[in-house]
Amino acid sequence: MTAPTHGTLTLEPNIKDPDGFYAELLAAHEGLSREDSEALNARLVLILANHVGDRDTIRAALEAALPER
Amino acid sequence: MTKIFETPLYPYQRSADQDAETPVRHPVVVLGAGPVGLAAAIDLAQADIPVVVLDENDKVSWGSRAICFAKRPLEILDRLGCGDEMVDKGVVWNLGKVFFDERKVYDFNLLPEDGHKRPAFINLQQYYLEQYLVDRVRALQADGKAIELRGGNKVTAVKPDDTSVRLTVETPDGPYLMDADWLIACDGAGSPTRTMLGLDFQGRVFEDNFLIADVVMKADFPTERWFWFDPPFNKGQSALLHKQPDDVWRIDLQLGWDIDREAEKDPEKIAPKLKAMLGEEADYEFEWVSIYTFQCRRMEKFRHGRVVFAGDAAHQVSPFGARGANSGFQDTDNLIWKLKLVIDGTAPDTLLDSYDDERVYAADENILNSSRSTDFITPKSHASRVFRDAVLDLAEHHAFARPLVNSGRLSLPAIYDGSPLNGADATGLPARARPGAPASDAPIGGDWLIDRLGGGFQLVTIDAQAPDTLDVDGIPVTRLALSAKDDPSGALAERYLGSAPSAVYLMRPDQHVAARWHAFDADAVAAAVKTATAQA
Ligand SMILES: Cc1cc2nc3c(=O)[nH]c(=O)nc-3n(C[C@H](O)[C@H](O)[C@H](O)COP(=O)(O)OP(=O)(O)OC[C@H]3O[C@@H](n4cnc5c(N)ncnc54)[C@H](O)[C@@H]3O)c2cc1C
Numbered sequence: 001m002t003a004p005t006h007g008t009l010t011l012e013p014n015i016k017d018p019d020g021f022y023a024e025l026l027a028a029h030e031g032l033s034r035e036d037s038e039a040l041n042a043r044l045v046l047i048l049a050n051h052v053g054d055r056d057t058i059r060a061a062l063e064a065a066l067p068e069r
Numbered sequence: 070m071t072k073i074f075e076t077p078l079y080p081y082q083r084s085a086d087q088d089a090e091t092p093v094r095h096p097v098v099v100l101g102a103g104p105v106g107l108a109a110a111i112d113l114a115q116a117d118i119p120v121v122v123l124d125e126n127d128k129v130s131w132g133s134r135a136i137c138f139a140k141r142p143l144e145i146l147d148r149l150g151c152g153d154e155m156v157d158k159g160v161v162w163n164l165g166k167v168f169f170d171e172r173k174v175y176d177f178n179l180l181p182e183d184g185h186k187r188p189a190f191i192n193l194q195q196y197y198l199e200q201y202l203v204d205r206v207r208a209l210q211a212d213g214k215a216i217e218l219r220g221g222n223k224v225t226a227v228k229p230d231d232t233s234v235r236l237t238v239e240t241p242d243g244p245y246l247m248d249a250d251w252l253i254a255c256d257g258a259g260s261p262t263r264t265m266l267g268l269d270f271q272g273r274v275f276e277d278n279f280l281i282a283d284v285v286m287k288a289d290f291p292t293e294r295w296f297w298f299d300p301p302f303n304k305g306q307s308a309l310l311h312k313q314p315d316d317v318w319r320i321d322l323q324l325g326w327d328i329d330r331e332a333e334k335d336p337e338k339i340a341p342k343l344k345a346m347l348g349e350e351a352d353y354e355f356e357w358v359s360i361y362t363f364q365c366r367r368m369e370k371f372r373h374g375r376v377v378f379a380g381d382a383a384h385q386v387s388p389f390g391a392r393g394a395n396s397g398f399q400d401t402d403n404l405i406w407k408l409k410l411v412i413d414g415t416a417p418d419t420l421l422d423s424y425d426d427e428r429v430y431a432a433d434e435n436i437l438n439s440s441r442s443t444d445f446i447t448p449k450s451h452a453s454r455v456f457r458d459a460v461l462d463l464a465e466h467h468a469f470a471r472p473l474v475n476s477g478r479l480s481l482p483a484i485y486d487g488s489p490l491n492g493a494d495a496t497g498l499p500a501r502a503r504p505g506a507p508a509s510d511a512p513i514g515g516d517w518l519i520d521r522l523g524g525g526f527q528l529v530t531i532d533a534q535a536p537d538t539l540d541v542d543g544i545p546v547t548r549l550a551l552s553a554k555d556d557p558s559g560a561l562a563e564r565y566l567g568s569a570p571s572a573v574y575l576m577r578p579d580q581h582v583a584a585r586w587h588a589f590d591a592d593a594v595a596a597a598v599k600t601a602t603a604q605a
Contacts, residue, residue, distance in 0.1 A: 039455060042459035043463055046456070046470060047463070047469075050469040
């Protein structure tokens with residue numbers, strides 16, 4: 001078995017000012033209903049996925065995000 | 070005025086077979102005079118193989134059925150002699166609009182590639198298509214071709230053995246028997262042949278109902294395809310409006326799964342939705358109203374000895390993407406030249422197994438595309454609806470999301486990558502013309518490349534030398550000599566040469582590429598013909 005390729009996905013810390021980013025993410029959801037929050041997350045996933053573009057990287061991200069079984 | 074679908078086009082007539090002492094034997098019997106059966110029969114007759122078509126009915130198809138016909142099937146219909154009728158009568162369109170809730174989220178132009186004889190597709194009622202095919206059968210008969218169309222002939226038993234297939238045929242005058250060397254079963258999605266032979270038909274049923282209505286109305290709507298996701302007049306569901314000739318409009322309304330089908334068909338119940346969709350003042354009349362559920366499924370194999378399945382009998386798809394009749398034409402296009410070589414004894418019977426290889430592959434591609442469209446249009450889970458709606462919301466403002474909107478992907482022909490019939494490939498030539506691909510059309514000196522291809526094996530030379538004719542153990546190969554200069558627009562060079570100075574293509578009788586080289590080599594061509602006819 002070969003190790004799964006991760007494309008160019010980085011799972012090392014890559015965000016400057018992590019606390020600031022996190023606060024911004026939560027602020028975006030503030031005051032939204034559960035439904036609207038869910039819709040926002042979906043739009044965000046699509047926008048970021050398009051930005052990444054590379055299918056291998058996106059696939060690796062999907063794998064990394066799946067719940068552990 | 071009586072409509073074409075009310076007129077018997079091939080009424081029952083007693084045939085001599087019914088009075089024969091012993092069952093009469095025919096080289097090929099085609100079961101079913103739908104679009105696919107008729108195409109098979111015309112192709113056979115053009116190849117001088119006698120053929121009898123049996124259908125229990127005697128008219129064109131009933132109800133709302135196919136309306137979109139794509140470029141590749143139009144090219145096939147050209148070869149069968151009905152392309153002009155189709156395109157002259159059909160509606161050509163390139164513009165589409167997508168609505169979500171109450172907003173138009175975007176519009177698109179298909180921008181079909183230049184330099185093709187035929188448009189990306191046309192809209193035309195299936196009954197016209199069938200009428201043109203029957204007209205073509207009549208023209209072939211007038212030319213003395215052995216092609217017979219027997220209406221009122223219902224096949225009730227199919228018994229194949231190693232050398233032939235025995236059919237029991239029910240008629241108004243009682244039953245008779247006939248034998249066929251080969252049976253092509255084009256008897257539709259409910260294929261009685263499939264059932265009689267105990268064969269499988271596996272796949273997926275989409276738990277949804279669609280009201281499909283064809284309405285006659287004088288309206289100034291533009292010639293565009295309008296698709297609504299979750300519109301106010303059909304909350305939580307989808308809708309489609311598409312133009313056909315003769316002021317007929319196709320309307321699809323998704324209804325959901327738990328409905329009372331009879332109640333939904335009530336014109337009183339439909340009227341408010343149509344008024345909301347078409348405007349209060351819309352003045353329409355129904356041509357057809359039907360409710361369909363859709364499925365995607367196929368037989369495991371399409372060839373079973375001397376019985377070969379084609380069209381809906383072999384595979385069925387949901388109509389989003391217009392792949393039913395379109396792919397059925399590609400089945401017979403693939404099958405008939407192979408059957409001809411086998412009947413003529415110039416290729417082994419195993420050549421027909423490649424029909425399975427190639428058309429099962431194509432069916433899977435169609436099923437995949439049509440399932441994906443159906444899943445987008447009718448999301449099957451909460452998450453899939455959330456993402457679907459997110460895509461539609463984003464599509465209104467951002468170009469990136471528009472390619473994700475899937476209200477049906479238009480039918481494109483399969484490229485038979487990995488087919489056992491594919492021969493040599495040459496590096497550096499364009500990928501779109503690789504072995505297994507259907508020919509791309511191009512203008513050539515006042516003519517169209519596609520009109521010069523098909524019917525037999527051909528060697529297309531572009532700025533390359535080759536003999537005008539070859540014979541590979543009884544299989545003739547004729548040369549079509551071209552030069553990049555034949556097409557000042559550059560499309561020919563772009564589609565077949567890329568940056569190479571010359572190329573030689575071996576084309577199959579169905580206009581697909583068999584093999585290609587930079588220059589002619591007699592042994593290489595002979596080897597490729599052998600490979601393409603299952604003799605390697
Ligand atoms: C709403 C709708 C929209 C569609 N839209 C499109 C589209 O836009 N584009 C597209 O390409 N496709 C479309 N399709 C699919 C298309 O209509 C079918 O794929 C096509 O009709 C299949 O042709 P066929 O010849 O295989 O079968 P059929 O048209 O079903 O013909 C089968 C024939 O076999 C005969 N038969 C059956 N049993 C027997 C028997 N025992 N003895 C004698 N005769 C028999 C029947 O009478 C019939 O004439 C659509 C379908 C629907 C329902």
